[in-house]
Amino acid sequence: MIYKVIGEVLIFIGSLFLLLASIGIIRMPDVYNRMQAGTKATTLGALSIIMGVGIYHPQYFFKTLIISLFILLTNPVSSHSLARASHNFGIPLTKGSVLDRYAEDKEKGFKEEENDS
Amino acid sequence: MSSLLIIVFAFVSMATLLSLVRLIIGPTISDRAVALDTSTTITTAMIVLFSQIFHRAIFLDVALVYAVLAFLGVVALARYLEGGV
Numbered sequence: 001m002i003y004k005v006i007g008e009v010l011i012f013i014g015s016l017f018l019l020l021a022s023i024g025i026i027r028m029p030d031v032y033n034r035m036q037a038g039t040k041a042t043t044l045g046a047l048s049i050i051m052g053v054g055i056y057h058p059q060y061f062f063k064t065l066i067i068s069l070f071i072l073l074t075n076p077v078s079s080h081s082l083a084r085a086s087h088n089f090g091i092p093l094t095k096g097s098v099l100d101r102y103a104e105d106k107e108k109g110f111k112e113e114e115n116d117s
Numbered sequence: 118m119s120s121l122l123i124i125v126f127a128f129v130s131m132a133t134l135l136s137l138v139r140l141i142i143g144p145t146i147s148d149r150a151v152a153l154d155t156s157t158t159i160t161t162a163m164i165v166l167f168s169q170i171f172h173r174a175i176f177l178d179v180a181l182v183y184a185v186l187a188f189l190g191v192v193a194l195a196r197y198l199e200g201g202v
Binding site: 008011012014015016018019021022023025026031034035038039042043045046049050053056057059060063064066067070071074075077078079081082084085086088089091 | 121136181
């Protein structure tokens with residue numbers, strides 16, 4: 001029963017990553033840093049738990065593969081749209097941050113539009 | 118229910134509690150949206166763990182539908198924050 005051991009180890013690693021992600025959500029100083037901690041680590045943790053259940057029960061493997069593919073596709077999309085929305089909403093970066101490429105790009109784009117017209 | 122599953126459920130429920138704390142105390146509305154996104158992903162993993170405990174395959178369908186609805190909700194919330202088209 002080697003696959004049951006592999007499934008249990010994957011489930012344990014996934015729960016550890018979920019706990020680390022929510023500790024990052026509490027500890028980080030900024031919306032964007034919290035988004036970084038709260039979406040990447042959560043994606044890895046949820047994928048690990050779901051594939052662990054699929055390996056532990058081999059008759060569930062196809063459904064867990066579909067769920068994990070869906071999470072892998074849609075979680076970056078939702079985090080990207082949240083980051084773009086909060087940047088356009090005007091939420092400032094934290095004090096120690098040194099670079100904001102998106103604001104520079106927006107400024108440059110607006111200037112080019114003005115020059116064209 | 119083995120002892121490893123009890124430890125796993127302790128970790129996952131502590132993660133849900135911490136993200137709920139951020140959902141309550143978050144200074145801006147964007148913090149609350151991020152905490153909601155994290156909480157929905159943790160809940161999807163938790164529903165899959167229920168099918169591990171009760172040996173029922175029906176919870177996997179529930180988890181798939183919950184993932185679809187949570188994604189739509191977060192994207193709609195983001196579009197509402199952006200305020201437009």
